[in-house]
Amino acid sequence: MAEDIWILGIHMTKFGKYPDRDTIDIAAEAALGALGDGGVTMADMGILAAGNLMGASAPTGQMLQKQIGQTGIPVFNVSNACATGATALRTAIMAVKSGECDMGLAVGVEKLAGVGLLAGGSRKSDSNTFTPSGRYGAVAAVDGRIGTETMPGVFAQIGMEYGHKYGGTSFELFAKISEKNHAHSTLNPLAAYQKRFTLDEIMNDIMIAYPNTRPMCSANCDGAAAAVVISDSKLKTLSLEQQRRAVKVSASVLTSDPYTESCQVLPDVNTLTRRAATQAYEQAGIGPADLDLVELHDCFATAELVHYDNLMLCEEGGAAAFFESGATWRDGSTPVNVSGGLESKGHPIAATGIANIWEICHHLRGEAGERQIEGAKVGLAHVIGLGSACGVHILEKSAA
Amino acid sequence: MAKQVPIVEYLALEPTPHLVAHQCTACGARFFDRRNACASCGSAAGFESVAVESDGVLRAFTIVSMAAPGIPVPFVAGVVDCGGTSVRANVINTEPDPEHVTLGMKVRLATQVIGTDGEGTEAIGFGFEPA
Ligand SMILES: [Zn+2]
Numbered sequence: 001m002a003e004d005i006w007i008l009g010i011h012m013t014k015f016g017k018y019p020d021r022d023t024i025d026i027a028a029e030a031a032l033g034a035l036g037d038g039g040v041t042m043a044d045m046g047i048l049a050a051g052n053l054m055g056a057s058a059p060t061g062q063m064l065q066k067q068i069g070q071t072g073i074p075v076f077n078v079s080n081a082c083a084t085g086a087t088a089l090r091t092a093i094m095a096v097k098s099g100e101c102d103m104g105l106a107v108g109v110e111k112l113a114g115v116g117l118l119a120g121g122s123r124k125s126d127s128n129t130f131t132p133s134g135r136y137g138a139v140a141a142v143d144g145r146i147g148t149e150t151m152p153g154v155f156a157q158i159g160m161e162y163g164h165k166y167g168g169t170s171f172e173l174f175a176k177i178s179e180k181n182h183a184h185s186t187l188n189p190l191a192a193y194q195k196r197f198t199l200d201e202i203m204n205d206i207m208i209a210y211p212n213t214r215p216m217c218s219a220n221c222d223g224a225a226a227a228v229v230i231s232d233s234k235l236k237t238l239s240l241e242q243q244r245r246a247v248k249v250s251a252s253v254l255t256s257d258p259y260t261e262s263c264q265v266l267p268d269v270n271t272l273t274r275r276a277a278t279q280a281y282e283q284a285g286i287g288p289a290d291l292d293l294v295e296l297h298d299c300f301a302t303a304e305l306v307h308y309d310n311l312m313l314c315e316e317g318g319a320a321a322f323f324e325s326g327a328t329w330r331d332g333s334t335p336v337n338v339s340g341g342l343e344s345k346g347h348p349i350a351a352t353g354i355a356n357i358w359e360i361c362h363h364l365r366g367e368a369g370e371r372q373i374e375g376a377k378v379g380l381a382h383v384i385g386l387g388s389a390c391g392v393h394i395l396e397k398s399a400a
Numbered sequence: 401m402a403k404q405v406p407i408v409e410y411l412a413l414e415p416t417p418h419l420v421a422h423q424c425t426a427c428g429a430r431f432f433d434r435r436n437a438c439a440s441c442g443s444a445a446g447f448e449s450v451a452v453e454s455d456g457v458l459r460a461f462t463i464v465s466m467a468a469p470g471i472p473v474p475f476v477a478g479v480v481d482c483g484g485t486s487v488r489a490n491v492i493n494t495e496p497d498p499e500h501v502t503l504g505m506k507v508r509l510a511t512q513v514i515g516t517d518g519e520g521t522e523a524i525g526f527g528f529e530p531a
Contacts, residue, residue: 022421135433137409144471147488156462164503210463262486
């Protein structure tokens with residue numbers, strides 16, 4: 001059996017707007033921060049995995065090395081929608097787990113401030129002569145004419161579909177989820193937005209795609225996060241302080257979306273998340289009840305609800321009641337998104353899947369300051385990218 | 401009458417407007433777009449054209465207020481369960497608000513002209529209206 005893998009060092013930049021810095025500047029801050037946090041250097045790394053969605057055709061990893069150390073190690077530039085950061089981390093973990101190297105660096109970075117509404121790929125402009133084209137033989141753009149491909153609209157339907165299947169949901173319920181995450185963000189100095197909203201303010205803000213108003217949508221912003229992973233045997237050669245702060249990766253899982261009847265019509269974000277969670281709990285040998293905190297992919301308030309169920313934090317069909325019980329507030333039984341989540345912390349796409357790991361590590365190390373979940377020993381980080389890809393990592397506090 | 405073309409090939413206009421799916425001959429999975437083989441079972445045995453029921457139940461919806469240029473807002477986008485086949489479409493011919501559009505409402509296929517090209521050909525779109 002392969003040996004255990006640990007996070008030795010990890011760093012996230014403040015999320016927000018960096019008009020005077022380029023993508024590599026932000027990535028370098030995260031990478032150097034993670035190396036420094038782990039007490040190691042680029043010379044110790046055996047692999048670099050770099051994620052950047054907006055510049056997916058660029059050699060982001062090599063460009064980063066030009067700024068922080070060209071050591072000649074293999075570089076994997078990865079792109080996997082909103083799961084890009086988790087995919088970079090998983091790539092580094094696989095390399096170390098396979099024994100090809102004993103330390104690796106994963107980086108996720110995005111510059112997204114000022115980017116408008118994100119939609120799927122089928123938009124095209126209308127032409128002057130109707131000519132069928134593409135796999136649907138469409139004569140005109142279908143986004144907006146045959147349903148919607150905008151992200152707020154897609155995830156709105158995902159939440160509404162859950163409500164249709166199980167009941168208990170309402171505009172107000174979804175808005176309350178957003179109220180929670182914005183309240184949590186006030187304790188996170190690295191969040192892009194740290195403003196608490198009242199329920200009325202959220203419900204009366206600009207409607208983007210019912211029931212998602214603007215504060216119920218993830219915030220486009222710039223940011224990066226990076227992590228150094230290390231094998232168990234190598235960690236044992238390092239200082240006691242490094243061993244004490246290391247966080248164990250008890251599960252690292254990546255899934256894609258298996259075929260389901262309606263997935264061609266509305267992306268099925270449920271089945272692959274449930275599968276990833278099932279595999280992760282098995283790998284870690286723990287259950288949802290053991291989790292002290294969860295960072296899940298609340299790209300929209302409507303998405304957070306369905307993932308309570310997909311990650312099995314509640315009984316099947318019981319997500320609305322679970323939320324109404326107060327369980328997912330920071331003083332509840334299963335605090336969810338104490339960072340503020342994507343709705344307020346921000347969602348620099350490729351950084352998100354490592355930034356959520358940073359949040360969990362911060363608590364497991366007891367270094368989360370004001371927003372520390374006291375005595376946190378186990379946490380779960382989840383991301384999902386449409387297309388689709390799902391990453392789930394379970395992390396445990398060092399016993400040392 | 402102006403010449404008409406459907407917005408997508410899976411909308412058949414004759415004899416009465418209806419949707420046509422490509423059904424995997426091996427497992428019965430249905431697709432609206434051109435597929436190289438079956439995403440459900442992997443079979444490359446091929447697909448046959450089947451008519452999809454035009455009556456359905458609205459299983460999910462959203463009311464979109466921010467959309468691509470040229471798309472009038474607000475509009476209702478949703479997923480309709482047509483006798484076991486899921487269909488993506490707008491909900492049309494009703495007010496786009498949560499009082500008029502509700503989960504589980506019965507709907508039926510309807511068509512409308514969505515534009516006319518430089519040669520006078522009309523593009524026919526589809527949606528679902530309250531039944
Ligand atoms: Zn098949």
